[in-house]
Amino acid sequence: MNGVVTIARKELRDAVKSRWLVAFAVTFALVALVLSKVQGDAGDIGDQGFNRTTAGLINLCLLLVPLLALVLGAGAISGERERGTLATLLAQPISSAELLLGKYLGLTVAVWGAIALGFGAAGFLVALFQPLTDVQHYLLFVLLSSALASAMLSIGLLISVLSDTRVKALAGAVLLWFFLVLLYDLGAIGLALTVSSSGRTLVAVVLGNPVESVRILAVMSLEPDLEILGPLGSYLSEQVGRGTSTILLAAGLGAWVVAPLVAAVEVFRRQDA
Amino acid sequence: MLRAESVSKRYGKVTALDGASIEIEAGRVTAVIGANGAGKTTLIKCIVGLLKFEGRIAINGVDISRHGKAARRLVGYLPQNPAFHADLSVAETALFYGGLKGVPASRAREMVETAGLEAHADKTVGALSGGMRQRLALGVALLADPPLLILDEPAAGLDISARLELRRLVGEQRQAGKAILLSTHWLEDVPYVADEALVLDHGKTVFQGPATQLATSGAPGSRLYLRLNGHSPDAIPLLQGMTSTGSVDRSGDWVVVTCPAADKARVVEALVDAGIGILDFRVEEAPVDAAVLRLQATHGGEL
Numbered sequence: 011m012n013g014v015v016t017i018a019r020k021e022l023r024d025a026v027k028s029r030w031l032v033a034f035a036v037t038f039a040l041v042a043l044v045l046s047k048v049q050g051d052a053g054d055i056g057d058q059g060f061n062r063t064t065a066g067l068i069n070l071c072l073l074l075v076p077l078l079a080l081v082l083g084a085g086a087i088s089g090e091r092e093r094g095t096l097a098t099l100l101a102q103p104i105s106s107a108e109l110l111l112g113k114y115l116g117l118t119v120a121v122w123g124a125i126a127l128g129f130g131a132a133g134f135l136v137a138l139f140q141p142l143t144d145v146q147h148y149l150l151f152v153l154l155s156s157a158l159a160s161a162m163l164s165i166g167l168l169i170s171v172l173s174d175t176r177v178k179a180l181a182g183a184v185l186l187w188f189f190l191v192l193l194y195d196l197g198a199i200g201l202a203l204t205v206s207s208s209g210r211t212l213v214a215v216v217l218g219n220p221v222e223s224v225r226i227l228a229v230m231s232l233e234p235d236l237e238i239l240g241p242l243g244s245y246l247s248e249q250v251g252r253g254t255s256t257i258l259l260a261a262g263l264g265a266w267v268v269a270p271l272v273a274a275v276e277v278f279r280r281q282d283a
Numbered sequence: 284m285l286r287a288e289s290v291s292k293r294y295g296k297v298t299a300l301d302g303a304s305i306e307i308e309a310g311r312v313t314a315v316i317g318a319n320g321a322g323k324t325t326l327i328k329c330i331v332g333l334l335k336f337e338g339r340i341a342i343n344g345v346d347i348s349r350h351g352k353a354a355r356r357l358v359g360y361l362p363q364n365p366a367f368h369a370d371l372s373v374a375e376t377a378l379f380y381g382g383l384k385g386v387p388a389s390r391a392r393e394m395v396e397t398a399g400l401e402a403h404a405d406k407t408v409g410a411l412s413g414g415m416r417q418r419l420a421l422g423v424a425l426l427a428d429p430p431l432l433i434l435d436e437p438a439a440g441l442d443i444s445a446r447l448e449l450r451r452l453v454g455e456q457r458q459a460g461k462a463i464l465l466s467t468h469w470l471e472d473v474p475y476v477a478d479e480a481l482v483l484d485h486g487k488t489v490f491q492g493p494a495t496q497l498a499t500s501g502a503p504g505s506r507l508y509l510r511l512n513g514h515s516p517d518a519i520p521l522l523q524g525m526t527s528t529g530s531v532d533r534s535g536d537w538v539v540v541t542c543p544a545a546d547k548a549r550v551v552e553a554l555v556d557a558g559i560g561i562l563d564f565r566v567e568e569a570p571v572d573a574a575v576l577r578l579q580a581t582h583g584g585e586l
Contacts, residue, residue, distance in 0.1 A: 013352075016382035020368075027370070094366030101331050102383040103356040103427075283333035 013104035014112040021116025031124040038128030043135045079159040083166015084183035086113045088176040100283040107275045121159040154224050161220040161266035168274040194219050209245025217262040284462035290338035299325045301486040307462040314477035315466040322486040323466040327435045359429040363436045365420030369409030384427040398422035432463045505544040508537045510563040
């Protein structure tokens with residue numbers, strides 16, 4: 011356990027030192043400020059001030075958080091391997107599982123910190139322009155973004171242990187991000203149109219992508235009427251129920267956190283340093 | 284302290300290490316010798332648990348394959364090319380590895396001093412010279428005062444004074460009761476630094492035994508120059524009749540006998556028993572590197 015904490019602390023220190031944490035927070039705060047200002051200028055503020063800003067931030071967050079987490083996870087082990095420091099680390103009294111978990115823990119805390127800073131700064135700026143209502147939705151989305159980051163870090167680490175160079179790992183991470191964030195929707199629509207558009211299939215498609223799971227969970231938290239989600243919304247509200255749907259999607263997201271990490275540990279344990 | 288039995292490592296169809304066995308007791312030094320690609324570093328990486336292998340390796344009875352973490356707690360490892368995080372300072376590196384080894388921060392700070400890096404404690408590792416980085420790596424290896432030290436080519440790239448310093452350190456650690464496994468190219472030092480030697484060639488063990496015997500293994504190793512008070516014509520057939528002598532030649536006033544180092548005394552004894560007086564003598568020990576070359580040539584390898 012001592013080794014896990016030591017590795018996690020170093021990861022956290024490296025993340026802070028590399029300044030991406032600050033860059034992420036500043037980008038977020040600036041975008042939130044612009045969103046809030048645009049909505050304010052358009053006279054589009056009122057009781058749903060935080061709700062509207064949250065809705066505006068969802069798309070940005072679903073783009074940025076997976077990219078950030080995937081790239082960081084992908085560089086974690088492949089970078090050490092490329093620098094030759096992986097062998098030095100694994101020659102210490104630490105198991106490969108502990109090294110991986112330490113890396114995961116450190117990166118998770120760093121990304122959560124970046125998300126909290128970004129949303130915190132954004133929330134502060136929005137509160138200057140808009141009334142403080144619907145804060146709970148805003149906080150829920152902070153939580154969802156953090157969960158999405160944890161899942162993407164887990165997938166990134168799996169890519170990292172499977173790649174022999176950092177460049178390959180980063181290329182794999184960016185390709186996967188492109189697929190999950192930009193292409194997946196198109197594929198899902200195609201699947202629904204050509205193969206099956208049953209509610210079960212649509213739910214399976216959503217569960218197959220943590221980004222989609224978070225998107226649906228965010229929409230479910232903001233919108234009282236799930237019809238906005240089309241056939242999927244109808245199926246969730248009529249067949250599954252709102253509460254069960256939330257649990258199902260949250261469990262799916264949880265599986266995306268645990269399964270790639272367990273797979274990464276198993277693969278890493280069987281590899282030569 | 285260290286027991287490795289029939290350790291083999293294969294990469295696809297290539298056998299990097301073929302059934303190597305080694306045993307080192309506390310307070311003993313074993314040198315692993317061989318050309319590049321002979322399997323020295325592969326053997327060491329198997330012992331540290333960095334490579335998966337066939338066979339069994341135990342450190343103080345702890346199996347490295349099953350309980351790698353516990354076994355590595357007993358090992359101080361100096362890799363051939365030490366790689367640290369270039370952006371960490373010397374002090375931060377010592378604290379980081381101290382944390383992994385579970386030693387107090389005060390011990391890590393003390394290590395920076397004993398490694399002679401106190402003046403460079405705030406420098407990043409990336410800014411250190413090769414020699415200083417080597418000292419830091421050695422310091423990290425010794426941080427937790429482990430009972431087994433594994434040094435992979437520790438003298439590579441060091442100047443003569445650093446080499447002598449390293450030789451002194453190996454002696455000190457041996458005196459302190461540590462078991463030491465050392466892969467090296469400084470063959471001429473092997474008999475003085477190591478108690479046992481293991482010579483690898485293309486992954487196979489071609490010699491294993493006392494380091495002092497290394498020079499004489501594989502072929503006759505010592506050369507005796509004898510001045511025999513005019514009795515050379517009688518001495519030559521006598522010495523040629525001894526089974527252990529490799530060759531007996533005459534060179535001016537001298538009779539030159541080539542034989543295993545352990546048989547030198549028998550040669551002298553035979554002459555004395557035959558009543559042949561020895562006026563003068565000189566001994567040349569076969570160089571270790573020549574012996575290693577002979578061993579490798581015998582097994583089809585090359586240095």
